[in-house]
Amino acid sequence: MCEANAxxxxxxxxxxxxxxxxxxxxxxxxxxxxxxxxxxxxxxxGRIKRMNLVDHRILFExxxxx
Amino acid sequence: MCEANAxxxxxxxxxxxxxxxxxxxxxxxxxxxxxxxxxxxxxxxGRIKRMNLVDHRILFExxxxx
Numbered sequence: 001m002c003e004a005n006a007x008x009x010x011x012x013x014x015x016x017x018x019x020x021x022x023x024x025x026x027x028x029x030x031x032x033x034x035x036x037x038x039x040x041x042x043x044x045x046g047r048i049k050r051m052n053l054v055d056h057r058i059l060f061e062x063x064x065x066x
Numbered sequence: 067m068c069e070a071n072a073x074x075x076x077x078x079x080x081x082x083x084x085x086x087x088x089x090x091x092x093x094x095x096x097x098x099x100x101x102x103x104x105x106x107x108x109x110x111x112g113r114i115k116r117m118n119l120v121d122h123r124i125l126f127e128x129x130x131x132x
Contacts, residue, residue: 002068003119024117037120051090053069053119054103 003037004053008046009061018042021058032060069103070119074112075127084108087124098126 003020023035032044046060069086089101098110112126 001120002070002122004068022118022120024114024119026114048090048092048114051117052088053090054067054088056068 001037002053002056004051004056004058006034006044006058006060008044009049009059014059017044017060024058030063067103068119068122070117070122070124072100072110072124072126074110075115075125080125083110083126090124096129 003022005019006017006021007014008017018034018036020037021034022037025033027033027043032046032048033041034044035041044060046062049059049061051058069088071085072083072087073080074083084100084102086103087100088103091099093099093109098112098114099107100110101107110126112128115125115127117124
């Protein structure tokens with residue numbers, strides 16, 4: 001299985017958001033909907049910083065607000 | 067290996083952009099840099115529409131310009 005783990009980078013630290021992510025979809029409000037292989041869902045406020053598919057990693061980072 | 071294939075949706079049709087994508091990184095200019103498992107690179111102008119990791123699919127769509 002080729003699902004990935006999703007992390008978010010905040011203040012220089014990575015926190016695991018969700019394991020075994022299958023689906024990543026941007027929403028019209030600028031968030032991302034993540035759906036896991038078991039159908040579990042979360043919404044991420046942030047932007048994609050990097051995805052390493054071979055390493056099964058999706059890294060988001062907090063949006064900066066001016 | 068858990069690389070994915072990248073497609074772009076233009077005028078309702080999907081076209082394969084790149085096979086065996088490992089790394090996806092947004093660039094400051096709003097494009098995405100895709101790096102394949104052999105180090106080959108392309109730049110995609112568009113936005114991410116959907117990623118299905120279990121299906122090894124990344125779908126971009128052309129940006130609409132007003």
